[in-house]
Amino acid sequence: MNAFIDTSALFKKYSDEPGRDKFLSLLDEIDVIYVSPVTPVELHSIVFRKVHEKQILRKDALYIAKEFERDYIYFGKVNYNENLEWNAIRCIAEHNVRSLDAIQLASGILAETDLFVTSDKFLYKKATEIFTNVEFI
Numbered sequence: 711m712n713a714f715i716d717t718s719a720l721f722k723k724y725s726d727e728p729g730r731d732k733f734l735s736l737l738d739e740i741d742v743i744y745v746s747p748v749t750p751v752e753l754h755s756i757v758f759r760k761v762h763e764k765q766i767l768r769k770d771a772l773y774i775a776k777e778f779e780r781d782y783i784y785f786g787k788v789n790y791n792e793n794l795e796w797n798a799i800r801c802i803a804e805h806n807v808r809s810l811d812a813i814q815l816a817s818g819i820l821a822e823t824d825l826f827v828t829s830d831k832f833l834y835k836k837a838t839e840i841f842t843n844v845e846f847i
Contacts (some may be wrong), residue, residue, distance in 0.1 A: 711825060712742045712786070714818040717752035718829035719847045720745065723781070724757075724774040729829060729847040736827065736845065746817035748810055749791035753778055788817040805836045815840060821843075831841075 720743075721732040737743075743822045744754075757774050766774075769837050787812075788794065797816035801807055807815065811833050818826045818841060826841045834846045 712744065712821075712823040713740045713744075713825040713827050713845075714744045714788075714821045715824075716746065716818075716828040716830065717756065718833070719751050719827045720728045721753060722829065722847060724753075724777055733827075733847045736847065740825075742786050742823075743768075743784075744786040744788060744817070744821035744823055746788055746814050747794070748813050748842055749785075750778075750782065752793065752810065777799045780808050786821065786842055788799060788820050794820060801836075801840075807833075807836050811836065 714740045719729075719733060721727075722730045723737070747813045754775060756765075757771045760767050761771045763844045785820045790834040794813065794816050797819050800811070801812040801815045802809070805815070811830075814833060815826075815836060818837065825845055827845045827847060828837060831846070834844060
């Protein structure tokens with residue numbers, strides 16, 4: 711099975727937070743993980759925001775960043791191009807989402823995977839309007 715995984719869910723691979731066990735079990739069923747072109751920026755934003763909020767140590771953030779970078783080379787990547795832009799704009803117009811959520815949804819559309827995975831409640835609700843198989847972690 712191939713899956714598009716948004717950043718909120720993917721972060722669970724690197725952090726011990728609620729839903730992590732469920733996410734890791736789901737990973738056993740996935741052959742290829744597809745991610746959005748904004749995933750690296752969003753993931754690093756999550757990690758270093760947690761450092762600034764003193765939820766994790768900087769050394770742990772650097773470890774997570776390095777682990778993500780090791781994994782990233784194996785992910786299927788949706789390219790940022792005009793097709794992604796137009797699909798994101800359509801998602802904004804039709805589903806009333808913000809820009810980064812629109813990019814995640816448009817990336818999921820272009821990835822043409824079997825499953826869309828998220829840990830964001832709002833994005834989950836919007837994804838169910840678009841995709842037939844959506845998993846909330």
